[in-house]
Amino acid sequence: MRSSSAAINTGGEVPHKTGLLALGISALGVVYGDIGTSPLYALKETFFGAHPLARNPDNVLGVLSLVFWTLLLIVGVKYVLLVLRADFHGEGGIFALLGIIRDKQPQNGKPTRLLWILTTAVMIGAAALYGDAVITPAISVLSAYEGLEVVTSAFKPAVVWLTVITLLLLFLFQSGGTARVGGIFGPIMVVWFITIGGVGLVWIIAHPIVLLAVNPLYAWHFFAAHGIQVVFVLGAVVLVITGAEALFADVGHFGRRAIHVSWYSFVFPCLLLNYFGQGARLLDSAPIPNNHLFYALFPQNDAIIYSVVVLATMATVIASQALISGAYSMTRQGIALGFFPRVQIISTSAEIEGQLYIPAVNWLLLTGCLLLVIGFKTSSALAAAYGLAVTGTMAITSFIFYFVAQSWGWKRYWIGPVCLGFLFIDLAYFLANTLQFFAGGYVPLLIALFLFYLMQTWQWGRAQLAEAFSSFLKIPLRRYLELKQQIMDSPHLRTMFGMRSLSQVERAVVFLTSRPVLSPDDPCPIGLRIYIRRNGAIPKHVILLNVVQVHQPVVPEEKRCDVIPIGANIVAINARYGYMQSPDVPSLLRTLKNKKLIKINENRWTIQVGEEEILIDASLRFFRRLMLRFFIFIMRFTNSADRYFGLREFAGRNKTVIPVLIGHKFASVTVLDSEPADQYPGGAGPLSRY
Numbered sequence: 001m002r003s004s005s006a007a008i009n010t011g012g013e014v015p016h017k018t019g020l021l022a023l024g025i026s027a028l029g030v031v032y033g034d035i036g037t038s039p040l041y042a043l044k045e046t047f048f049g050a051h052p053l054a055r056n057p058d059n060v061l062g063v064l065s066l067v068f069w070t071l072l073l074i075v076g077v078k079y080v081l082l083v084l085r086a087d088f089h090g091e092g093g094i095f096a097l098l099g100i101i102r103d104k105q106p107q108n109g110k111p112t113r114l115l116w117i118l119t120t121a122v123m124i125g126a127a128a129l130y131g132d133a134v135i136t137p138a139i140s141v142l143s144a145y146e147g148l149e150v151v152t153s154a155f156k157p158a159v160v161w162l163t164v165i166t167l168l169l170l171f172l173f174q175s176g177g178t179a180r181v182g183g184i185f186g187p188i189m190v191v192w193f194i195t196i197g198g199v200g201l202v203w204i205i206a207h208p209i210v211l212l213a214v215n216p217l218y219a220w221h222f223f224a225a226h227g228i229q230v231v232f233v234l235g236a237v238v239l240v241i242t243g244a245e246a247l248f249a250d251v252g253h254f255g256r257r258a259i260h261v262s263w264y265s266f267v268f269p270c271l272l273l274n275y276f277g278q279g280a281r282l283l284d285s286a287p288i289p290n291n292h293l294f295y296a297l298f299p300q301n302d303a304i305i306y307s308v309v310v311l312a313t314m315a316t317v318i319a320s321q322a323l324i325s326g327a328y329s330m331t332r333q334g335i336a337l338g339f340f341p342r343v344q345i346i347s348t349s350a351e352i353e354g355q356l357y358i359p360a361v362n363w364l365l366l367t368g369c370l371l372l373v374i375g376f377k378t379s380s381a382l383a384a385a386y387g388l389a390v391t392g393t394m395a396i397t398s399f400i401f402y403f404v405a406q407s408w409g410w411k412r413y414w415i416g417p418v419c420l421g422f423l424f425i426d427l428a429y430f431l432a433n434t435l436q437f438f439a440g441g442y443v444p445l446l447i448a449l450f451l452f453y454l455m456q457t458w459q460w461g462r463a464q465l466a467e468a469f470s471s472f473l474k475i476p477l478r479r480y481l482e483l484k485q486q487i488m489d490s491p492h493l494r495t496m497f498g499m500r501s502l503s504q505v506e507r508a509v510v511f512l513t514s515r516p517v518l519s520p521d522d523p524c525p526i527g528l529r530i531y532i533r534r535n536g537a538i539p540k541h542v543i544l545l546n547v548v549q550v551h552q553p554v555v556p557e558e559k560r561c562d563v564i565p566i567g568a569n570i571v572a573i574n575a576r577y578g579y580m581q582s583p584d585v586p587s588l589l590r591t592l593k594n595k596k597l598i599k600i601n602e603n604r605w606t607i608q609v610g611e612e613e614i615l616i617d618a619s620l621r622f623f624r625r626l627m628l629r630f631f632i633f634i635m636r637f638t639n640s641a642d643r644y645f646g647l648r649e650f651a652g653r654n655k656t657v658i659p660v661l662i663g664h665k666f667a668s669v670t671v672l673d674s675e676p677a678d679q680y681p682g683g684a685g686p687l688s689r690y
Contacts, residue, residue: 025186027262028193031250033319034136034243035075036189036267039196039274040143040294040312041379042067042239047282048291051232055282057209062222064213064279066237070425071271074394075244078422080263083248083397084256086404088333092251093326094129094393095333097400098122102337104407118400123339125396126330127451128389129245131444133327134368135385136242137320141166143379144316163373166317171366174324175346175357185318192315195308197270199297200277207280234432238387240275243319245393249326327365328358338462339455341638360637372443385440388433389448395426454634461631464667465612468660472669473523477566480528481520484538484568500536508541508600510589510607511656512641516546517572518564526669527610527656541600542570547583547645554578561588563597571598585645608656609641615670617663628662 028036046053046063053059088096088103101118145159145166204210212218223230251259278293288296298308334340343360376382402419406412433441483502486495493504511527525544532538544566561575573592577583585607592598614632616625661670 025190027250027258028186028189028267031247031259031325032243032262032267033185033189033315033321034140034246034323035241036193036243036271037140037312037316037319038240038242039271039278040316042236043275043278043282044291044293045236045239046233048288048293049236051229053233057283058218058222058225060279060282061210061213061218062225063233063237064210064276065216065219065222066233067240067275068214068272069216069219070237070241071268074241074422074425075247076263076268078398079244079248080260082405082418083401084251084259086401087251087256090251090255091329091333093249093330093333094122094125094245094397094400095330095337095339097397097404099333099337100404101400101407114403118403121396122400123452123455124448125393125400126334126339127448127455128396128444129249129323129330129393130327130451131389131447132242132386132393133246133323134365134447135372135382135389135444136246136323137167137170137365138163138369138372138376139379139382139386140316140319141170142373142382144313146379160373160377164370167366167369167373170317170320171324171362171369174362175359185321188311188314189318192311193266193270195311196274198273200270200273200275200280203277203280203284203297204273207283210276210279210283213276213279231432231435234429235387235436238391238429238433240271241394242387242390243323245390245397246323246326248397249323249329251329324362324365327361328356331358331361332356334455339459341458341634343637344639368447376440382440385436385443388430388436388441389444391426391430391433395423395430398422398426453630457627457630458634460627461634464628464662465660468662468667468669469526472526472529475524475529476521477517477524477570478520480524480532480538481566481568481570484542484570487538488568497532497536502532503537504540505535505537506540506604508543508605509539510543510545510585510605512585512607512609512645513544513546514610516548516574517544517566518574520566526658527608530656530658531608540569541598541605543589543598543600544570544572545575545585545589546573547575547577547585549581549583550576550578554581557591561592563592569599573598583645606654608654609645610656610658611641613657613659615659615661617661617666619664620662621664624664 043063047055047059053063084092086092086097086100088099091099098119101115141163142159145162222233226233247259274297277297281288281293281296286296289300294312295305295308298304331340331343332345335342335345343358346357346359372382376385398419401422402415405415405419437445483495483497484504487493487502487504495502509531511525511531513525513527515522517525528542528544555576555578559576561573564572564574566572573588575583575588589598589600589605589607593600612635614628614635616628620628659670661668
């Protein structure tokens, strides 16, 4: 079977060796890029969008009160104080919540109905967040270049192509890792936050009345005065928190403490200063040029505006990084939990395991972003699609977190009302955004629907394979150990195997196993059983090799593996590699041979790599048949075992095809009684089930 390149931590939050200040600055560029650039358009959409509000003190104070309490409760309390505690061995994101709940379930118990509901909810939430992960870079970079039109319209015809080029460069840059990305983007965002906070403070001093908005009564009176129109306002105000879910997903890149300190000491104050400054500017009698509220905060001097536009352009390009990095983290969690196909995962930091790069996700996101940019052409056209999916994910996070907190032993009588309050706010924003479905909100939902179906298909398909393997793995290795000993004791090196005469071949064969073999009482690996059955022979030397990646950057050579003699020239090897190391099976075997821990002749040894071959039984229903064909299609793009184990160029590599027959209410491993491995699946030999 193919081996996953994902790994699961076994401890709490990852201990970061990098200094807190350096991590905090890097987090500004990765974690807070999205939420930090919302001042460019959030209040503008409220007072100058499709459903504009009048510029009067009641409206301004009411909207500012909504912004203040939304940022404080949803980001500051819900995510930074509470949800960020729910890291799954150092990794964040909605999958982490499910990982925590699963850890509390009995190992051999059947999944409960509640667990099934929570699992489905997490899959929906994760799929929805991927939808916003595609939109965020597209709308951020588009709005960046559209900002140049404040100064001159000469760039307008080139906005789309400038955006395409920038996105290409941004995604090409991802392979350097989030530490490098954050290290470059972080200082720029420091300048950005200081700039927007400083200019907001100037206007607050001019109109200090806006500070009254911290009183929640202004939000209440605003709701009472506007009735149903508040729904349109909520659809715009939600833009101030669109990066909150990505903040949780990125916790594995920088750690909870760095994100916590950055928010309360720097990001939150600067955002409040700017939003309240924009409110003060709205109360000022001076006109707002071209309805660009954010740029109206600055002196209308060409040199200053040019400088601010350049800074805003860089900041909005950086904003896309939050969900790109979050998508990597979510994908790794999804692979570890069995929701996504196993793709190549590249660790980019020897200090922080959560910093990684996933090429497949990178290029899929880039493709989606380019299609959206070319299709929608303007950020205004994409604005309607922005927020619907992520608010749904926020609501699911509030729902799931209640059960996570319960698993920690938190009291229902206080965590229940808290989560219910968050859920009420999240659903209010979600329902407000549903009004934008036909204007573009369908885009993230279509993406989410496809990804949800992919996750359902992969999870179902792997469950079918697991069912087939579980019945096939009931025979212990001891039976084949005794069989091999009979051959070794025979003068002709032959013995009877059922109705066949089994012989010994003068070679060493290495069988890669999906689980470690520790004793003869462990199940006999599938590869060895199929080899004997198909070839009518057993190798002179049998090596059962299991390779895992552990949660430290590098495993020293002296701790690389355990060699366990099973008997009758059968040896089990359980090898360990760090997450920064690429397994190299041929090199490992030569090292063990040189140390005389195994006896193999390099000229007469092969490595058997297992690969599933799905067979569709005629009894399988139509829709399940479609799902199974999609599962087979997905499997073609998974990270193959020969690539993972460094065997692509190894001449002694052989594939052991493991045929799995899937039908209505059954799945079983099947082998041909008489066909040799290299002729499978042709021929007409009888099919046997085990």
